Amino acid sequence: MATPSIKEVAQHAGVSVGTVSNVLNRPSIVAPATRQRVLDTIRELGFVRNEAARHLRLGRGRTVGLVVFDVANPFFTDLAEGADEVAYEHDIVVMLCNSKTDPVREGHHLGQLEQQRVFGILITPYDSADPGLHALVARGTPVVLVDRTADGGGLCSVSVDDQVGGRLAGKHLIESGHRRIAFIGGPLGMQQVADRLAGITSTVEKAGDVELQTFEVAVMGVAHGREAGEKIAALPRRSRPTAAFCGNDLLALGFLQAMAAAGLQVPEDMAIVGYDDIGFAAAAAVPLSSVRQPAGQLGRTAMQLLQEEVEDAERHRHRQVIFQPDLVVRQSSDYTRSSR
Amino acid sequence: MATPSIKEVAQHAGVSVGTVSNVLNRPSIVAPATRQRVLDTIRELGFVRNEAARHLRLGRGRTVGLVVFDVANPFFTDLAEGADEVAYEHDIVVMLCNSKTDPVREGHHLGQLEQQRVFGILITPYDSADPGLHALVARGTPVVLVDRTADGGGLCSVSVDDQVGGRLAGKHLIESGHRRIAFIGGPLGMQQVADRLAGITSTVEKAGDVELQTFEVAVMGVAHGREAGEKIAALPRRSRPTAAFCGNDLLALGFLQAMAAAGLQVPEDMAIVGYDDIGFAAAAAVPLSSVRQPAGQLGRTAMQLLQEEVEDAERHRHRQVIFQPDLVVRQSSDYTRSSR
DNA sequence: GCGCTGGATTGAATCGTCTAAATCAGCGGT
DNA sequence: ACCGCTGATTTAGACGATTCAATCCAGCGC
Numbered sequence: 181m182a183t184p185s186i187k188e189v190a191q192h193a194g195v196s197v198g199t200v201s202n203v204l205n206r207p208s209i210v211a212p213a214t215r216q217r218v219l220d221t222i223r224e225l226g227f228v229r230n231e232a233a234r235h236l237r238l239g240r241g242r243t244v245g246l247v248v249f250d251v252a253n254p255f256f257t258d259l260a261e262g263a264d265e266v267a268y269e270h271d272i273v274v275m276l277c278n279s280k281t282d283p284v285r286e287g288h289h290l291g292q293l294e295q296q297r298v299f300g301i302l303i304t305p306y307d308s309a310d311p312g313l314h315a316l317v318a319r320g321t322p323v324v325l326v327d328r329t330a331d332g333g334g335l336c337s338v339s340v341d342d343q344v345g346g347r348l349a350g351k352h353l354i355e356s357g358h359r360r361i362a363f364i365g366g367p368l369g370m371q372q373v374a375d376r377l378a379g380i381t382s383t384v385e386k387a388g389d390v391e392l393q394t395f396e397v398a399v400m401g402v403a404h405g406r407e408a409g410e411k412i413a414a415l416p417r418r419s420r421p422t423a424a425f426c427g428n429d430l431l432a433l434g435f436l437q438a439m440a441a442a443g444l445q446v447p448e449d450m451a452i453v454g455y456d457d458i459g460f461a462a463a464a465a466v467p468l469s470s471v472r473q474p475a476g477q478l479g480r481t482a483m484q485l486l487q488e489e490v491e492d493a494e495r496h497r498h499r500q501v502i503f504q505p506d507l508v509v510r511q512s513s514d515y516t517r518s519s520r
Numbered sequence: 521m522a523t524p525s526i527k528e529v530a531q532h533a534g535v536s537v538g539t540v541s542n543v544l545n546r547p548s549i550v551a552p553a554t555r556q557r558v559l560d561t562i563r564e565l566g567f568v569r570n571e572a573a574r575h576l577r578l579g580r581g582r583t584v585g586l587v588v589f590d591v592a593n594p595f596f597t598d599l600a601e602g603a604d605e606v607a608y609e610h611d612i613v614v615m616l617c618n619s620k621t622d623p624v625r626e627g628h629h630l631g632q633l634e635q636q637r638v639f640g641i642l643i644t645p646y647d648s649a650d651p652g653l654h655a656l657v658a659r660g661t662p663v664v665l666v667d668r669t670a671d672g673g674g675l676c677s678v679s680v681d682d683q684v685g686g687r688l689a690g691k692h693l694i695e696s697g698h699r700r701i702a703f704i705g706g707p708l709g710m711q712q713v714a715d716r717l718a719g720i721t722s723t724v725e726k727a728g729d730v731e732l733q734t735f736e737v738a739v740m741g742v743a744h745g746r747e748a749g750e751k752i753a754a755l756p757r758r759s760r761p762t763a764a765f766c767g768n769d770l771l772a773l774g775f776l777q778a779m780a781a782a783g784l785q786v787p788e789d790m791a792i793v794g795y796d797d798i799g800f801a802a803a804a805a806v807p808l809s810s811v812r813q814p815a816g817q818l819g820r821t822a823m824q825l826l827q828e829e830v831e832d833a834e835r836h837r838h839r840q841v842i843f844q845p846d847l848v849v850r851q852s853s854d855y856t857r858s859s860r
Numbered sequence: 861g862c863g864c865t866g867g868a869t870t871g872a873a874t875c876g877t878c879t880a881a882a883t884c885a886g887c888g889g890t
Numbered sequence: 891a892c893c894g895c896t897g898a899t900t901t902a903g904a905c906g907a908t909t910c911a912a913t914c915c916a917g918c919g920c
Contacts, residue, residue: 183637183659185906196870201908211868226659231635232575233906236875241572251616252597252799260591264618273632276591276616278604292613295571297523319523319566402799433803459592459742460800463773465807525876536900541878551898573876576905 184225193221204229235297244486245293246479247277247286247303248326250401253430254458255475256304259326262479263302270487272299279306281370281399287312294321300486302326302479308371324486326478328371329500336485338478338501342372345471345505346379349425349453352469352507354387356515358423358451364408364435365427366396373400373427376455380425393421397431405431409438412450423451423513429458432468436512440465451513467510474503524565533561544569575637584826585633586819587617587626587643588666590741593770594798595815596644599666602819603642610827612639619646621710621739627652634661640826642666642819648711664826666818668711669840676825678818678841682712685811685845686719689765689793692809692847694727696855698763698791704748704775705767706736713740713767716795720765733761737771745771749778752790762790763853769794769801772808776852780805791853807850814843 190197202210203218235241246263248256260276267274279286283306293301300322305313308328317323325337353361365373384392397404426432432454444450446466454461457472481501489496530537542550543558575581586603588596600616607614619626623646633641640662645653648668657663665677693701705713724732737744766772772794784790786806794801797812821841829836
């Protein structure tokens with residue numbers, strides 16, 4: 181009934197537990213005949229390795245925790261998929277955790293992962309200076325920051341230059357003639373959001389005659405985008421922004437819905453640029469312009485860095501890998517492609 | 521440096537390991553003064569419980585594996601979120617695994633989960649009769665089927681009546697006057713797909729004068745939906761279906777894109793009904809009609825069933841919970857709401 | 861026939877935690 | 891002064907796999 185242990189396999193096959201373990205871990209040093217006999221017994225008995233025991237003895241697990249803001253956001257599932265690819269090659273399993281941009285949930289997950297003595301953690305931290313996170317690192321769990329640059333250099337990180345992203349969006353909108361632009365995103369305390377805002381701000385300031393208005397949201401999801409959109413649509417036409425730069429595509433999608441509901445045309449009455457270029461952006465009611473980030477690559481690279489860090493802890497030097505985003509212009513911000 | 525063990529905490533606090541363990545697990549039987557001293561030492565030393573050792577000793581883990589077809593499909597992330605909610609209440613952590621409707625990947629994940637001696641597994645199985653899956657169950661890992669009915673009754677399951685879903689879609693399209701309908705989905709070997717098809721087929725047959733054409737796809741993703749759409753758009757107008765029922769919303773979204781690309785109007789030239797009613801369906805270029813499934817509820821219920829099964833293994837009787845889907849009609853299948 | 865070599869196998873210790881049984885200290889009752 | 895009791899604490903195995911030093915043995919050269 182209960183799964184047999186290595187010991188029962190040994191008895192059944194008439195060898196010692198050491199030999200069974202060797203068959204499992206270094207088959208080459210076991211005599212072929214013995215090896216086969218053990219293998220047969222394993223199959224016969226339906227033996228399944230106990231990872232917990234293995235883990236205890238080895239001191240380190242084969243699981244990597246990936247903590248992200250929002251698993252429902254395709255950007256993060258793409259990222260997760262990239263991480264998974266690399267993990268698979270190294271016989272590592274990925275545990276996806278959803279922090280929902282909530283520091284409490286994030287902390288909870290980190291605690292669980294540390295208790296599990298995971299191989300390492302990839303995380304988009306709510307606050308990269310979180311003392312809890314650094315305590316965890318100090319206690320020995322390897323951590324790689326994802327979609328976030330490690331300021332101090334005390335950690336590896338993989339990110340995309342969000343300021344550049346913000347500038348790309350700003351430049352595009354300004355060049356399209358917009359003079360009143362809204363930024364929708366939040367919480368502003370989040371580095372990613374702050375950087376995107378900083379990016380577009382710098383562009384706006386350079387232009388001189390452009391007004392940028394910030395609308396902070398609590399969570400970057402469709403619902404909040406819609407809410408912000410309703411608020412903005414309700415503004416008097418004269419002072420209402422003519423373009424919106426949304427902190428991510430979910431916000432942008434919600435925002436777009438609000439425009440439709442309010443009877444405002446996109447891009448004529450309101451141009452929209454999102455962020456992440458998730459797959460659904462292109463399929464939206466009005467195909468969405470968006471700042472594209474190489475999500476899969478972020479995930480792959482992060483896992484590789486983690487792998488490197490653990491495999492060769494001595495020689496390892498923390499690295500900050502930074503990718504460049506690019507702007508994908510679609511109908512939501514391009515009059516020339518507009519249907520009417 | 522290395523995380524301290526319970527033993528070091530004991531030494532430091534001047535008590536035995538047993539007492540430390542008791543502080544952790546049954547604080548009430550420890551004298552308040554001692555308890556406090558141990559607690560202080562724990563904080564001071566930064567002790568973190570080793571879940572692997574605990575797990576080994578207890579024989580069962582606190583992790584539940586959730587194996588789904590496609591983590592990038594919002595239907596499944598909603599489902600996962602529901603499962604997570606309930607898991608959280610029971611101090612259980614959920615491990616999300618992506619099978620990508622690939623039996624090999626699925627098997628790989630099941631193997632990993634079994635090695636980890638997880639608390640249990642929730643799975644949308646590619647083939648619910650898979651011998652590997654049943655062997656795993658026989659060896660003692662509790663499994664609950666999700667979005668899939670357990671035929672034999674040898675397992676708990678939570679599902680939505682897909683035949684009803686298919687009938688709802690069929691009825692709606694036929695009543696809207698369509699006489700040539702396409703079904704896009706696959707692989708047809710998947711029960712969910714087969715049932716949805718069976719549902720619409722039965723409705724079609726009852727109507728008598730309606731023709732149903734099936735287009736099988738390998739994977740239910742946006743790309744395949746687009747592909748199928750292109751193929752159908754290329755058919756001569758006379759024989760081309762006037763409506764499409766897609767196996768899920770991702771397919772439908774892709775299909776919709778293909779219609780736009782081919783210059784066909786939705787719903788005038790082609791009505792579309794999707795499945796799952798994911799959040800993005802409402803935000804699509806043409807808001808998508810869809811058969812809604814209570815994803816979160818599926819996840820919550822599944823986790824509850826698993827919990828019940830493990831907590832009270834003796835008295836437990838396997839149950840099949842079946843929810844009913846309902847149809848959400850939006851513009852993609854409704855002329856009256858069409859903009860033109 | 862002896863000792864040696866080297867490949868194959870064994871045995872025991874170990875990882876960190878939990879728990880049942882044993883021990884201990886203190887105290888009230890007789 | 892002693893017994894027995896209660897409540898607090900300690901002790902001593904497990905749990906299952908890994909690993910390394912120790913052992914075993916067959917074969918070989920001399």
